Amino acid sequence: xxxxxxxxxxxxxxxxxxxxxxxxxxxxxxxxxxxxxxxxxxxxxxxxxxxxxxxxxxxxxxxxxxxxxxxxxxxxxxxxxxxxxxxxxxxxxxxxxxxxxxxxxxxxxxxxxxxxxxxxxxxxxxxxxxxxxxxxxxxxx
Amino acid sequence: xxxxxxxxxxxxxxxxxxxxxxxxxxxxxxxxxxxxxxxxxxxxxxxxxxxxxxxxxxxxxxxxxxxxxxxxxxxxxxxxxxxxxxxxxxxxxxxxxxxxxxxxxxxxxxxxxxxxxxxxxxxxxxxxxxxxxxxxxxxxxxxxxxxxxxxxxxxxxxxxxxxxxxxxxxxxxxxxxxxxxxxxxxxxxxxxxxxxxxxxxxxxxxxxxxxxxxxxxxxxxxxxxxxxxxxxxxxxxxxxxxxxxxxxxxxxxxxxxxxxxxxxxxxxxxxxxxxxxxxxxxxxxxxxxxxxxxxxxxxxxxxxxxxxxxxxxxxxxxxxxxxxxxxxxxxxxxxxxxxxxxxxxxxxxxxxxxxxxxxxxxxxxxxxxxxxxxxxxxxxxx
Numbered sequence: 001x002x003x004x005x006x007x008x009x010x011x012x013x014x015x016x017x018x019x020x021x022x023x024x025x026x027x028x029x030x031x032x033x034x035x036x037x038x039x040x041x042x043x044x045x046x047x048x049x050x051x052x053x054x055x056x057x058x059x060x061x062x063x064x065x066x067x068x069x070x071x072x073x074x075x076x077x078x079x080x081x082x083x084x085x086x087x088x089x090x091x092x093x094x095x096x097x098x099x100x101x102x103x104x105x106x107x108x109x110x111x112x113x114x115x116x117x118x119x120x121x122x123x124x125x126x127x128x129x130x131x132x133x134x135x136x137x138x139x140x141x
Numbered sequence: 142x143x144x145x146x147x148x149x150x151x152x153x154x155x156x157x158x159x160x161x162x163x164x165x166x167x168x169x170x171x172x173x174x175x176x177x178x179x180x181x182x183x184x185x186x187x188x189x190x191x192x193x194x195x196x197x198x199x200x201x202x203x204x205x206x207x208x209x210x211x212x213x214x215x216x217x218x219x220x221x222x223x224x225x226x227x228x229x230x231x232x233x234x235x236x237x238x239x240x241x242x243x244x245x246x247x248x249x250x251x252x253x254x255x256x257x258x259x260x261x262x263x264x265x266x267x268x269x270x271x272x273x274x275x276x277x278x279x280x281x282x283x284x285x286x287x288x289x290x291x292x293x294x295x296x297x298x299x300x301x302x303x304x305x306x307x308x309x310x311x312x313x314x315x316x317x318x319x320x321x322x323x324x325x326x327x328x329x330x331x332x333x334x335x336x337x338x339x340x341x342x343x344x345x346x347x348x349x350x351x352x353x354x355x356x357x358x359x360x361x362x363x364x365x366x367x368x369x370x371x372x373x374x375x376x377x378x379x380x381x382x383x384x385x386x387x388x389x390x391x392x393x394x395x396x397x398x399x400x401x402x403x404x405x406x407x408x409x410x411x412x413x414x415x416x417x418x419x420x421x422x423x424x425x426x427x428x429x430x431x432x433x434x435x436x437x438x439x440x441x442x443x444x445x446x447x448x449x450x451x452x453x454x455x456x457x458x459x460x461x462x463x464x465x466x467x468x469x470x471x472x473x474x475x476x477x478x479x480x481x482x483x484x485x486x487x488x489x490x491x492x493x494x495x496x497x498x499x500x501x502x503x504x505x506x507x508x509x510x511x512x513x514x515x516x517x518x519x520x521x522x523x
Contacts, residue, residue, distance in 0.1 A: 010265070012273035043389075044274045070295070070394060072287035073341035074279060079265050082279035087341075090280045092288060092389050100389040102275045110341065115295040132277055 004127045006081030011130050020059055021045050025131040028123050030062040032099055043099035064121035065138065066095035073110045093119055093135055107136040147363035148233045149373035150521065152181025153483040158354030158472045159322050162254045166195075167207045169249030169355035174208065177357035182370040183243060185210065188359075190241030192228035193248060194219040194476075204247070214241035220383070221510020222423050225358070225478030226517035230379035232360045242361060246482075249355030250474035256351060275387050283348055283426070285388050285512040287340035290428035292394040294342065297443030299431065301342055303450045305333035307427040308346045308469050310455035315466025317456065317496035322350050323470040347427040349468035349477075356479035358486070374486045374523045377412070377503075380405030381517040388512060395443075397429075399436035399507050399516040406505070407438075410520035414438045417520075418501040419488045420460060421481035423509040424467040430454070433507055437518070461498045464488060478508035482519065489523035 004011075014022050021044075024031035033045045037054035048055045071091035077083055089105040091113075105113065106122060120138040125131045154176025156169040164172070170193070178184060191212040193204050201217035204210075216231050218224060225246055232244035268276035280288075293299045312328035315321035333346035366373035382401035385391040407413060414437060422433045431445035439460060440448045448454075454462040465471045465484040472480060485504035487493050506519045 007277060010268055010277050010279075012277065013269045014273070015270070018273060044271050044387075070288040070292040072280075072284045072291060072343075073338075074281055074284050075338040075340060076283070077279055077281050079279075082281075085279065088279060090278050090284055090288075102278055102280060102387070102389045104278050115291065126277075 001081070003081070007126060011126060014129065017045060017047055022130065024059070024061075025123055025133055030064045030121050030133055031059045032062045032095070032097055033057045034060045041097050041099050043101060062095050062097050064095070066093045066101070066119060068092070068113070068115055068117040068119060069094045069100060070115060071105065071113055073113070089113060091119075091135065101133070103133055103135045105136065106134045112137060146237055148236050148360055148376045149363050149366040150358055150360050150376065150482065150486050151366045151369045151371055151373055152177040152183065152359035153486045154178070154180050154357045155320070155480070155483060156249060156355035158320060158474070159352050160253060161251065161353035162257070164251070164353070166249045166251045167204065169251065169353065170204055170247050171208060173249060173355035173357040174245055174247045177245070177359050180371060181359045183359060187243045188212065188245045190214040190232060190235055190244035192216045192232055192244060192246040194224050212241065220515040220517070222425065222476040222478045223381070223508030223510035223515045223517040224476060225482060226379070226506055226508035226519045227381050229360070229376060229482065229519045230381060230517065233376050233379060236360060236362055242365065244360040245357060246360070246479060247355070247357040248476065248479040250476070251353045252475040253351050253353045271387055275389070280388070281340055282512070283343055284340040286426040286428055287343045288388055289394045289432065289513055290342050290426070293428060293431065296395055297446065299443075299446040301334060302330060303446030304342070304347055304427040304431070305330045306449040307424070307430045307454065308333050310449065310452070310458070311424060311463050311467040311469040313455040314464050314496055315470035318466050318471060321466035321471040322352050323466060343426060343428070349425045349473040350470070352472040352474055354472045354474040356483050358479060358482050372490050372523060374489045374521050376519060377522045378406040378408065378410030378520040379518065380409070381515070383515050384513070386511060386514055391513070395432065395435075397432040397436040397509070397513060397516060399433050399509065399518060402516040402518040403437040403507060406518035406520045410522070412503055412520060416503050417505045418461075419464060419485065419498045419504045420462045421464070421485045421504065421506045422462060423478065423481065423507060424463055424469050425473070425509070427469070429509055429513065430462070432513065433509065437505070437507060456496065464493065464496050464498060476510070478510075481506040481508060485521050489521060
């Protein structure tokens with residue numbers, strides 16, 4: 001089974017608020033919302049800034065680089081397709097722009113994982129519509 | 142200054158708990174409510190306030206219909222396992238305002254039987270709305286708590302052995318409670334550390350049970366309580382707070398919102414953690430107990446692991462915690478907040494037999510719901 005078919009029930013249902021983000025990942029860009037009123041960024045994307053409720057927000061490309069805030073190695077999940085991927089890593093990543101993102105760590109083994117580990121985004125094309133942002137370890141700079 | 146009427150818990154009860162394949166969830170609600178009303182010396186006709194929640198919006202309607210109750214006041218707020226501690230706060234306000242006279246808080250679930258019949262599936266978030274940024278990555282329920290555990294280990298050097306010590310303490314209490322699911326099944330730290338890995342760093346022994354069961358609590362005014370048969374247990378203080386739904390939205394994963402709900406409840410009660418004789422906290426996973434101890438101020442940030450390892454939480458310890466065995470060793474039908482209240486009341490009434498904490502006058506219950514998302518705290522006294 002293809003990864004697209006296996007993940008079918010777990011793929012993002014793209015909506016009016018999220019469409020620009022997923023358009024970005026299709027073009028290998030990780031877009032985040034930036035508030036021109038309070039100067040803070042946020043993720044997941046909302047129309048208005050969650051910090052100050054200003055509607056004066058814009059999409060900005062992120063560097064796609066960050067560090068692992070925390071992670072888990074999942075050893076038990078009866079739900080397909082995850083059951084067939086065990087064990088796999090799920091991490092929370094703090095991007096350099098100050099927002100936190102959930103993703104798998106690809107190309108990383110449990111042994112090398114640690115909190116604070118530098119990572120960078122990679123794009124996993126699943127379907128024509130959905131390209132998932134994922135992360136992989138990067139060399140310390 | 143007018144004196145607000147004092148509000149008391151006057152009855153508690155439980156349904157059959159554990160493995161109950163022969164009863165429906167509504168039946169467990171009825172059984173628990175009946176037991177609590179009998180305990181209080183009241184009948185269903187006295188109940189005019191109904192506080193309960195379940196999986197969907199029809200819950201309160203279905204429950205009232207099934208029980209043939211016609212409440213003048215209803216609350217079906219659903220914030221996960223903390224809902225029953227929140228209901229205490231709301232019931233106190235409703236009783237004080239005269240919007241009802243006898244409040245019934247009731248819960249029932251056949252989570253274990255449903256899972257075994259495959260009617261309940263493993264937890265999977267639907268990829269709609271904000272969940273679309275989490276749903277594709279296979280982050281399980283246990284995985285969510287594992288993220289918090291990993292961060293606490295990183296920041297404070299908390300160990301797997303310290304997490305296991307929490308599970309062992311709850312299990313020790315369960316050995317003194319014949320109603321506990323793990324009664325007669327003692328657990329050692331070594332065995333806990335060898336149990337199956339679920340979501341690293343959390344092993345099977347770090348995870349709560351999945352049982353069937355129901356519980357109920359009756360509240361009324363102190364004035365009304367005087368005519369009833371049980372020793373009233375007064376609600377001294379309450380508090381509630383919300384944090385996040387999705388894990389990436391929780392800024393500091395070592396800072397549980399029990400810090401806010403607990404501070405409000407303790408301030409209202411006019412007590413400090415030192416005054417608490419018995420503690421009942423939500424323990425869906427061992428890490429939650431550690432985070433709760435720190436948030437409520439029973440120890441400093443980062444000190445909960447060594448506190449648990451010292452044996453303080455178990456029988457004979459300085460901070461008796463989850464004296465029924467908790468969700469880790471007694472029962473956990475999905476949202477077990479009501480059982481924290483039941484056990485605290487039994488302790489304050491001195492009715493706990495071999496597991497009775499001597500001279501228990503002040504109890505604190507802290508419910509947590511969702512994925513460390515919501516907390517509600519209740520301080521009780523007798």
